[in-house]
Amino acid sequence: MNFKKQFKEGLLTKNPVTVQLLGMCSTLAITTSLFNGLGMGAAVTIILICSNVLISALRKVIPSQIRIAAYITIIAGFVTVVDLFLQAFIPDLAESLGVFIPLIVVNCIVLGRAEAFASKNGVLASAVDGLCQGIGYTVALTIVCVIRELLGSGTFGGGLLNGGEGIRLIPAEYPAMQMVMPVGGFLVLGFVIAGSQWLMQHLEKKNKKKEAAK
């Protein structure tokens, strides 16, 4: 088990959003304020860890023909728990994420990690994998959130800082409303993914140069 490698994979080289391109729906839909992004990221991370652990523990019991159905049932159970928890304790977040909390059930990240990792690896490694992938998802989500919120509402930390209003960085009359609307989601995510591809290509070139120098 290699925690550092798993962490790097989750954060950059195999980031669920920018590289594996999973879980697009939630990434595009709810990334309009920092509060939403962090909340959604935390919810998905918790569900990922729990479902990874349980699926990994049961991996020898579940027959492979019905594994997908079994995984989805397990995931749906945890999603329901998180959904009810948020409704009871953080109603603001539950309201602003809306139907996208129950939709975590069909978020390909969770099912994808269950199929690709938890069904083949031990409990502890699966828990670490869930945590790393969850952090990668949260970071990507937060970046998209910060950009969209800044351009679309002109604020930073909406829903969290400054009594929920966020810190105003651009005067109220200037921000482009479109950026918090669907258009902005597609555009900003496109640029963020392009940025991460550029970063990886850049690192690769650097590595090659290093090797060539050797």
Place this chain on the structure above:
Amino acid sequence: MEAILGIIIAALLSQNFILVKFYGICPFMGVSKKIDTALGMGMAVTFVMALASAACWVVNEFLLVPLNLGYMQTVAFILVIASIVQVVEMFLKKAVPALYKALGVFLPLITTNCAVLGVVLVNVQEGYNFLISVINGAAGGLGFTLAIVLFASIRARVDKANPPECFQGFPIALITAGLLALAFMGFSGLSIF
């Protein structure tokens, strides 16, 4: 009647499932490389969405509500959807093998299409009756088909373009989708009633 028309228009254009509400982005990006497969996927999704809306309404009304099991909604609905997709798959395999082959791997993937679970959850939240639920499901599916076919047509051209290296593939597709969403934003004020 007017309410029905309003729902159809909303699901098709002003509240388009993909471009305005962000349901079903995964197949929208994954299955939009060819117009034929995009159309086939759209039709299959439309069918499953209408069927799932009907089945989940029945399950909710006659099973979950009387038994006070509202909190089991997500689990129950996803199981219903998974079984519907399975049944559709088996039926097509026997009855229309040509269509089954054309859809291939996309059929089982409909289970994890959030447009299906999304429309079912919205139906229940909005308290739609049986007829309206089914219409909302079918119209939502048609809206999905419209968006995915439009996008596949544009993408056929974009693929021949030559963007900067880091924009190749997915990023440029997302930006294209953004422009398409911008066009659909023009429908946002559209409400007849």
